[in-house]
Amino acid sequence: MLLKARDIQRMRYKLIITGECFYQHRSLTHVVHFRFRFGLRNLNFVETNPKMGKVKAVKKYAEVKRRLSLKDSRIKKKDREKKKRKKANPENMTVRELPQASSALFFNYNTQLGPPYHVLVDTNFINFSIKNKLDIIQSMMDCLYAKCIPYISDCVMAELEKLGKKYRVALRIARDPRFVRLPCLHKGTYADDCLLQRVTQHKCYIVATCDKDLKRRIRKVPGVPIMYLQQHRYSIERMPDAFGAPKT
Ligand SMILES: [Zn+2]
16 A cells, blocks of 8 residues: 555654554554564554544445446447337237126125115025925015015926926916016026026026025126025025015
């Protein structure tokens, strides 16, 4: 380290003789003196802080993360360019179709529901009602405190007819003139799909069923209450103001 004479005079030195610390904070005259005494080779001096032990605050450069600007010469041209987005090819695009939200719904609140209630009746609902000796229309009114119109679709009717003689009572109930018949256009007599389709298209219905699987499927459709049998009476779920219904 090269030092100017003026600097040397201002500083104080730690004298080191053959690697060993000897005297601290001596002035230059002492350095010269020791040089003569111990010879040049054995004597080194190290600069110490003139302000007695205070450590100078050094700016730590490493702590600041530095980022190269895009104009920096170290960046290759390829990396410097901003990546352009590929224009989507309309031939390769996948079309996502989402079902249109029903205008009858205010979020999950169904504005089309209200007395008189339209109740889509399932096959097993009629059978369980007979087992529990419940009059369907009367029990529906007991549950909802309002006029209820039961609806029977062609496929439910066909299911009842298929069940045979044992269920002739159910068939006779379903033929009651107070039950409204709904014509079906689909093939086969599988009623679950039919009821589900009707309910997704028109939000005016309540579905009356005891079938667990159908209930699970209908719960996925927003705004459709489910009527079912519980404790020898009708109960309803997803109907906020059905205060007469027993708690589930
Ligand atoms: Zn049908």
